[in-house]
Structures are given as structure tokens and as C-alpha cells.
Amino acid sequence: MKKPPADHFDKLETRAPKLREAALMAALPKLIAYARRRAPGFGRILRDVDPAKIGSRKALAALPVTRKSDLAELQAKERPLGGLNATPVAKLAKIFMSPGPIYEPEGRGRNWWRTARALYAGGFRAGDLVVNTFAYHFTPAGSMLESGALAIGCTVVPAGVGQTEMQIAAIRDLKINAYIGTPSFLKLIVEKAAETGSEISSLKKAHVGAEYLPPALRKAMLERGIRVTQSYGTADLGSLAYESLAPDGSVNDGMILDENLLLEIVRPGTGDPVPVGEVGEVVITTFNRDYPLVRFGTGDLSAILPGTSPCGRTNTRIRGWMGRADQSTKVRAMFVTPKQVNEIVRRHPEILKARLVVEGETGNERMTLKCETKIRSAGLGEAIAGSIRELTKLRGEVELVPPGSLPNDGKVIEDLRKYA
Numbered sequence: 001m002k003k004p005p006a007d008h009f010d011k012l013e014t015r016a017p018k019l020r021e022a023a024l025m026a027a028l029p030k031l032i033a034y035a036r037r038r039a040p041g042f043g044r045i046l047r048d049v050d051p052a053k054i055g056s057r058k059a060l061a062a063l064p065v066t067r068k069s070d071l072a073e074l075q076a077k078e079r080p081l082g083g084l085n086a087t088p089v090a091k092l093a094k095i096f097m098s099p100g101p102i103y104e105p106e107g108r109g110r111n112w113w114r115t116a117r118a119l120y121a122g123g124f125r126a127g128d129l130v131v132n133t134f135a136y137h138f139t140p141a142g143s144m145l146e147s148g149a150l151a152i153g154c155t156v157v158p159a160g161v162g163q164t165e166m167q168i169a170a171i172r173d174l175k176i177n178a179y180i181g182t183p184s185f186l187k188l189i190v191e192k193a194a195e196t197g198s199e200i201s202s203l204k205k206a207h208v209g210a211e212y213l214p215p216a217l218r219k220a221m222l223e224r225g226i227r228v229t230q231s232y233g234t235a236d237l238g239s240l241a242y243e244s245l246a247p248d249g250s251v252n253d254g255m256i257l258d259e260n261l262l263l264e265i266v267r268p269g270t271g272d273p274v275p276v277g278e279v280g281e282v283v284i285t286t287f288n289r290d291y292p293l294v295r296f297g298t299g300d301l302s303a304i305l306p307g308t309s310p311c312g313r314t315n316t317r318i319r320g321w322m323g324r325a326d327q328s329t330k331v332r333a334m335f336v337t338p339k340q341v342n343e344i345v346r347r348h349p350e351i352l353k354a355r356l357v358v359e360g361e362t363g364n365e366r367m368t369l370k371c372e373t374k375i376r377s378a379g380l381g382e383a384i385a386g387s388i389r390e391l392t393k394l395r396g397e398v399e400l401v402p403p404g405s406l407p408n409d410g411k412v413i414e415d416l417r418k419y420a
Contacts (some may be wrong), residue, residue: 009120009152012259013313020315024262027287029055034086035292041074041083042294057273060295061264065271065283067297068236069326072100081105087290096140096235104140104235107290113140113238114258115148115231121244121256121311122207122229124178126153131170133181133189134210135161140235141210145180148239154178161185168193171200179206183213183228190224201225209233222249231255232321234298236291237284241318244311254305254317260287263316264295265304268325268412269338271295279303279410281325282318301325301410327413331358331365336392338412341369344387350375351384355406356396359416367396376400 008014015023033051035042045064054060066074066084074082080095080103087107089095094106106112124130130149136142136158149156157176159167167189170176179186186206193200206221206228218228227249231242241255257263262285264273274280282298301324305317328337336356345351353372360366369388373380381398388396 008312009117010259013117013256013315015314017308017314020259024287025055025057028060028262028285029053031285031287031292032294034289035294038086039084039292041078041081042292044083046294057264060262060285061271061273063271063295065266065295065297066293068102068234068299069297071102071236075101075103081291084293085290086292092290094140094143096143097138098235102235105291106140106143107288109290111147111151112290113144113147113233114260115145115233115239116151117148117258118229118231118233118239118242119145119148119154119180119207120152121242121313122231123205123227123245124149124152124154124207128152128154128178128205129157129174129176130154130178130180131157131159131167131176133159133161133167133179133185144233144238145207145209149180164188164192165196168196168198168200171203172198175202176200177202177204179203179208179226181206181208182211183208183217183230184211186221186226186228187217190221190226205229207231218251230320232300232302232318234300236296237261237286237293237298240282240284240298241320244309244313246310252309252311254309255320256309256311256313257316257318259315261285262287263304263318265302265318266297267342268301268327268410269340269342272342276304276306277408279319279322279408281410297325299325303408303410322410325410327411327415329358329413329415331367331392331394334392334394336367336394336413340391341412343391344369344384345371347387348380348384350380352403353406355411356413357416358413361417365417367392367394368399369396370399370401370406372403372406373400374403 029051032054036046092105093108096104134141208230221228229243233239264283265280268281282300301322302318350373351371355370357368384398
């Protein structure tokens with residue numbers, strides 16, 4: 001394989017897509033066997049699976065999805081990681097804690113969270129002096145991004161959150177040229193520095209995450225000479241996808257999937273992959289020897305973008321974070337879930353796509369299941385309404401609409417009720 005150009009972190013990023021896919025499929029049966037053997041939790045989840053037969057995406061799609069929403073219960077039964085870790089806790093580097101509580105591990109390898117590619121694609125280079133304003137306590141965000149910066153060869157100032165005046169002083173005195181943190185805190189630092197007359201013109205690049213990046217903020221920072229890129233990741237999986245820069249400093253469309261990850265976009269409430277371009281839940285299989293998560297449902301919505309990035313990185317692009325997939329709601333004291341909606345769809349093959357809309361006031365709600373179908377008949381509507389009653393224990397109306405009528409936003413349940 002030829003050496004990648006200087007603007008790529010490693011040769012993996014520029015592989016031919018067919019070579020990448022072949023490598024992932026060749027490694028998949030070994031990963032399944034390893035997870036069953038070394039991680040007791042996956043030993044139970046995958047106990048009836050023959051690893052040798054899991055060598056394709058179709059075979060993978062038949063395996064159960066373990067969702068982030070399952071972790072608190074799994075970990076309560078088997079502390080601290082639900083048996084999903086292949087490396088014993090005593091040999092890990094760190095254990096983090098998120099609300100729930102949910103515990104997340106960090107291993108001892110270099111660039112363990114895979115954040116280096118995201119930072120490199122955003123213009124971070126060896127010799128950069130970086131202020132890392134993500135939290136270092138309990139949450140893994142600070143550690144995640146620090147490990148990537150160190151793998152590139154940056155020098156890191158582990159600032160953590162808050163203390164705006166000290167952050168500004170450090171940027172001024174040390175001539176820090178790169179920022180890591182949330183976009184809102186970047187805005188606060190830059191505006192506070194302008195207000196106090198502090199000189200922070202050394203700051204030229206920023207990599208942000210953990211919250212929405214408004215286009216207006218990115219534009220405002222660029223006007224001040226600060227290029228901003230963002231990435232998408234989770235506390236369980238590390239870096240998942242990242243933006244890249246064009247030669248003129250603008251940002252290319254979409255986010256590029258990181259290497260050594262197997263991405264599926266599935267219909268919320270199921271494990272069924274959706275067609276390319278359709279919004280669904282991000283499900284990841286990670287080839288991580290310490291924490292080999294197999295079909296891990298993040299609970300986040302996204303969609304695959306066709307084509308590859310003009311930056312030369314050849315991996316799949318996604319549209320970034322598009323909201324949450326867990327759309328469960330309560331109607332007249334009864335929970336209604338995406339899984340129930342998808343079971344209704346499964347029972348009626350005439351339904352191409354469905355969306356449950358909840359309207360009205362609390363206690364007097366109205367449910368309407370909008371179904372894309374090629375066939376529109378009173379008999380079909382009545383049959384679907386019967387399935388709604390049977391599966392949800394609630395009465396619901398049915399509206400049959402033409403194919404392509406429903407929005408492509410990943411929503412299975414849309415709650416339009418207004419709460420005082």
C-alpha cells in the first residue's frame with residue numbers, strides 16, 4: 001500500500017473501500033469468537049452464535065443489538081462493566097462514570113479512543129500546544145481527546161472545564177494555538193478575551209464536540225482566524241466519525257467514519273439495517289480487544305451519505321449526530337415504544353414505513369399511525385388498527401399515505417403534544 005499524503009494520519013484512511021470491507025469481514029468472525037470467549041457478558045448474549053458463520057453484514061445483522069440503554073441493568077447485575085469487557089478490570093488503565101450510573105473503561109494502548117484521526121483531520125499537528133477544556137473527572141471526554149493529541153505529538157495543557165480567566169491567561173502566556181472542548185465554551189473564552197482586552201491571537205484551530213455546533217458560531221470563529229472542526233463519539237466507543245478540512249480551510253460535507261469500526265444504521269427499535277441514506281440508529285461493532293462491543297446501539301440517529309470525501313479519506317461518511325433514537329412515550333398511562341410500532345409493521349407486509357403521531361392534551365391524547373403503503377383499503381386500515389390495540393393496549397387511528405410521504409428523519413414516534 002502506498003504511503004499516504006502528509007495530510008492524512010495513516011495509511012488506513014486512504015485504503016480502497018473494497019480492501020477495507022474485506023479486512024473488516026475477515027476480522028469479524030475472530031472478533032465474535034474473542035468476545036464470546038473473553039467477555040462473559042457477550043458469552044451469554046452470543047451463546048447460540050457460531051462465530052465462523054458471521055463473516056458478512058447480512059450474518060451480522062441477525063445478531064442481537066446490545067443498546068446503551070441496556071448498560072445500567074447489565075452492569076447492576078455484574079459489576080462494574082456487565083461482563084462486556086474482555087480485559088480484566090485490574091489490567092485496565094481507567095474506569096469512568098456517567099449518570100445512571102454507567103461505567104466506561106479505558107485501556108492502556110496508545111490512542112485507545114481513536115481520537116487522533118479526528119484531530120489530525122482538523123489540522124492538529126505535532127508541536128501544537130493544545131488547551132484541552134473537556135472534563136477530566138468521572139467523564140472520559142478529557143482523557144479521550146488528550147490521548148489523540150498526544151498520539152499526534154501535540155503538547156497538552158489539561159485545563160478541564162470552567163475558570164475562564166485562567167484559560168485565557170494560559171492561552172495568552174503560553175501562546176496556545178489549539179483548543180479542544182465544547183463550542184459554547186470556545187465562544188465564551190473568545191468573547192471574554194475580547195471584552196477584557198486579552199491577547200489570544202495565537203489561537204488558530206479548535207476541535208469541538210459534545211454539543212451542537214451552530215454554523216453561525218463556526219463562521220464567527222473563522223472570521224477571528226480560528227478554524228473549527230467537530231467530531232462525534234460516545235463514552236463507550238470513543239471517536240466514531242469526524243469532519244475534515246478542504247485545502248481552502250472550509251469544512252467538507254459529512255463526517256468520516258473512523259477506522260476499525262463496523263457501522264450499521266438500523267430502524268429504531270429493531271436491529272434491521274435501513275437503506276443507504278435513510279435516517280436510523282447508529283449501531284457499531286468495534287474491534288477493541290479490551291472492550292469488544294458487538295452490535296452496540298448508541299441510541300443516536302444518523303444516516304449514511306453517498307460517495308467519499310474530497311479530502312482523500314475513503315471511509316463511509318455519515319451526516320453526524322441527528323438526535324436520539326429512543327422515542328418511547330407514555331400515552332394514557334401506557335408506554336408506547338418504537339419496538340411496538342415496528343412489530344405492527346412486521347405483522348403487515350403492506351406497510352413500507354410507519355410513523356406514530358401522538359397529539360392532543362395529556363389524558364385526552366389521540367394516536368395516529370401513518371403508514372406508507374402502495375395499497376390503500378379500508379380492510380387494511382382496520383387490520384392495522386387491530387394490531388395497534390393488541391400490541392399497545394390503546395386505541396389508535398390509521399392513515400394510509402403514498403410511499404415517500406413520511407419525512408426521512410428517523411422518527412418512529414412523533415410526540416406533538418404541548419406541555420404547559
